[in-house]
Amino acid sequence: MRAPFPERLVLSRHAIDRDHLGRAAGIPALLAEPGAVVLALHDGLALAETAHGPLALLDPAGADGIELVLYLGRLAEPRGSSPAGAPVVAAILDDAAAESLVREPGTEWIDLRRLGHELDPIDAGLFTSALALANWHRVAGFSPRSGIATAVEQSGWVRREESGTEHFPRTDPAIIVGVLDEEDRILLGSNAMWESRRFSLLAGFVEPGESLEAAVVREVHEESGIRVTAPHYLGSQPWPFPASLMLGFTARVAPGTTTEPTPDGEEILDLRWFSREELRAAVAADDVILPGPTSIARAIIEEWYGGDPDAGAPSR
Numbered sequence: 001m002r003a004p005f006p007e008r009l010v011l012s013r014h015a016i017d018r019d020h021l022g023r024a025a026g027i028p029a030l031l032a033e034p035g036a037v038v039l040a041l042h043d044g045l046a047l048a049e050t051a052h053g054p055l056a057l058l059d060p061a062g063a064d065g066i067e068l069v070l071y072l073g074r075l076a077e078p079r080g081s082s083p084a085g086a087p088v089v090a091a092i093l094d095d096a097a098a099e100s101l102v103r104e105p106g107t108e109w110i111d112l113r114r115l116g117h118e119l120d121p122i123d124a125g126l127f128t129s130a131l132a133l134a135n136w137h138r139v140a141g142f143s144p145r146s147g148i149a150t151a152v153e154q155s156g157w158v159r160r161e162e163s164g165t166e167h168f169p170r171t172d173p174a175i176i177v178g179v180l181d182e183e184d185r186i187l188l189g190s191n192a193m194w195e196s197r198r199f200s201l202l203a204g205f206v207e208p209g210e211s212l213e214a215a216v217v218r219e220v221h222e223e224s225g226i227r228v229t230a231p232h233y234l235g236s237q238p239w240p241f242p243a244s245l246m247l248g249f250t251a252r253v254a255p256g257t258t259t260e261p262t263p264d265g266e267e268i269l270d271l272r273w274f275s276r277e278e279l280r281a282a283v284a285a286d287d288v289i290l291p292g293p294t295s296i297a298r299a300i301i302e303e304w305y306g307g308d309p310d311a312g313a314p315s316r
Contacts, residue, residue, distance in 0.1 A: 002307075005234050005235050005248075005299065005303055006234075006235040006236075008299050008302075008303075009235055009236070009237040009248075009296055009299055010116050010117045010119075010124055010237075010293070010294055011112070011116050011124060011128045011237050011238050011239065011294065012235070012236065012237045012238065013120075013121035013124045013125055014076075014121060014122075014124070014125030014128075014129075015075070015076045015077050015120075015121045015122040015125060016072060016073045016074070016075065016076055016088070016122065016125045016126060016129070017073050017074040017075075017076050017085075018072075018073040018129075019071075019073045019074045019087075020157075022071070022073075022074070022087070022155075023071055023154040023155040023156075023157050024154060024155075025155070026155060027069045027071060027089060027155055027156075030071055030087040030089060030155065031060040031087070031089065033086065033087055034083075034086070035081070035082040035083050035085075035086030035087075036060055036082075036086055036087045036088075036089070037057035037058060037059070037060070037079075037082050037086060037087075037088055037089075038057065038058040038059070038060050038088075038089055038090070038091050039055060039057055039058075039072065039088060039089070039090045039091070039126055039127070039130050040056070040058060040090075040091055040093055040098070040101060041090055041091065041092050041093065041130055041131070041134055042092070042093045042094075042095075042097075042098035042109060043098070043109075044111070044112075044131065044134075044135075045109035045110060045111055046109070046110055046112070046127050046130065046131075047101055047102070047107055047108075047109060047110075048107065048108050048109070048110045049106060049107065049108075050106060050108060051108045051110065052110075052115060052118050053110065053115065053118055053119045053120075053123060054119065054120065054123050055119070055123045055126065055127065056107055057079065057080065057082070057088065060089075065093050065094045065096050065097025065098075065100070066091045066092065066093060066094075066097065067092045067093065067094055068091075068092040068134070068137060068152070068156070069089050069090070069091050069092075069155075069156065070089060070090045070091075070092075070130065070133050070134065070137070070155065070156030070157075071087065071088075071089050071155035071156055071157070072088045072089060072090055072126055072129050072130055072133075073087070073088060073129075074086060074087055074088070075088060075122065076122075077122070079122050088126060089155075090126075090129075090130035090133070090134065090156075092134055092137075112127050112128065112131055112240070112294070113241060113292065113294055113295075114292065114294070115294070116128070116294035117292075117293040117294045128238050128240055131240040132169070132171070132238060132240035132242075132243060133156060133157075133169055135240055135242040135243055136169040136170060136243060137152070137156070137159075138242075139242075140159050140167060140169075141159075143161050143165065143167065144167075145161075145165065146161060146163070146165075148161060148162065150167060153166075157169065170243060171238070171243055171244070171245045172205055172243050172244050172245070173205070173206040173212070173244075173245050173247060174203055174204060174205045174206065174239075174244045174245065174246055174247065175203060175204065175206060175212055175215045175216050175219060175246075175247050175248075175249055176201050176202070176203035176246050176247070176248050176249070176296060176297055176300065177201055177202050177203065177216050177219070177220055177228070177231070177248075177249045177250065177251050178201055178248075178249070178250040178251075178300045178301065178303070178304050179201075179202060179220055179224070179226060179228055179250075179251055179252075179253070180250060180251070180252050180253070180304070181252070181253045181259050181273065182252075182253065183275070184275075184304075185273040185274055185275050185278075186273070186274055186279070186301065186304050186305075187201075187202070187224065187226065187261060187271060187272070187273055187274075188200060188201065188271070188272055188274060188279075188288075188301075189201075189202055189223065189224065189261075189263065189268045189270065189271045189272075190268065190269055190270040190271075191267060191268060191269070192266065192267055192268070192269050195289070196269075196270075197286070197287060197288060197289045198288075198289040198290075199270075199272065199288050199289070199290065200290070200291045200295075200297045201291075201297045201300060201301070202219060202220050202223050202224060202268070203219065203246070203297070204218075204219035204222070204223070205244075206247075212231070212233070212247055212249075213231045216228065216231040216249050216251055217229075217231070217251075220251065222264060223263070223264050223267060223268045224261045224262065224263065224264075224268065224271050225258070225260075225261060225262035226253055226257070226258070226259065226261055227253070227254040227257040227258075228251035228252060228253055228254060229251065229252055229253075229254040229255075230251060230252055231249045231250070231251045232249060232250045232251065233247070233248070233249055234248040234249060234250065234300060234303065235248050235296070235299075236248065236296075237295075237296040237299075239295075239296070246296045248296050248299070248300050250300070250304070259273070261273070274288075276305055276306070276309075276314050279301075279305065279309050280305075280309050280312070280314075283309045283310060290309065290310075
């Protein structure tokens with residue numbers, strides 16, 4: 001039996017206690033605790049023991065070349081030599097420090113988008129949180145209100161102006177939709193930024209003052225000309241590229257409206273309806289490249305299909 005849909009969202013997995021009260025202790029005190037470990041980040045990548053994980057959590061002693069240190073929380077279960085409850089921090093490294101680390105035998109810098117599905121829940125949760133927090137710091141060095149520099153506080157979870165105004169990490173909600181017609185076909189689109197054979201679901205950011213359901217209806221119509229109704233929520237997954245929370249839905253073509261898709265010609269260049277058999281054949285012939293297994297888009301497609309289109313006929 002397949003796991004429930006939310007459990008198949010690989011970047012939503014976690015085994016970390018975010019320990020919001022412990023953030024006030026400060027990084028030095030946290031690193032001094034027995035079993036404390038460091039997740040190394042550089043240019044959006046994390047240091048791993050091999051090209052496919054697990055993450056190489058490091059001893060804090062002797063670390064140099066660190067540009068910023070962020071507290072991620074405490075391990076909810078043991079990992080390696082670190083007991084449950086051990087603090088984990090993310091260290092953003094400069095170029096020289098990053099280069100020196102990969103000289104060690106067997107270590108690799110890995111990409112969360114490409115390999116997140118191969119990580120266990122501890123590493124998936126740590127990498128996702130670390131990257132999301134690091135991406136916020138990258139653009140939050142100056143106040144959006146006053147333009148003055150902000151200082152890092154609360155072990156990386158707050159940036160404060162001299163006036164005392166606090167700024168907190170932001171997440172941008174975005175909907176992603178499996179659009180289905182009365183024949184239970186799924187609508188997939190090819191984005192202008194992708195290779196021509198790559199297809200995925202329609203998606204977009206939620207606008208100010210808009211509900212998630214209204215965003216589903218609006219985005220689908222803007223990108224395809226299709227009117228949908230009855231959005232059904234499936235689950236959510238963080239997507240720190242750079243700062244999204246993807247909210248997954250299915251929706252049906254509104255009765256009495258057209259099923260002929262019209263790409264917007266700017267963001268979406270091609271749109272196609274697929275039955276399960278048509279999608280399986282297109283994937284097998286390498287005519288269609290689907291989203292990677294780390295993404296919620298792939299999980300929604302597999303939920304509709306009844307399994308992995310790469311693996312053959314659906315199970316339903």
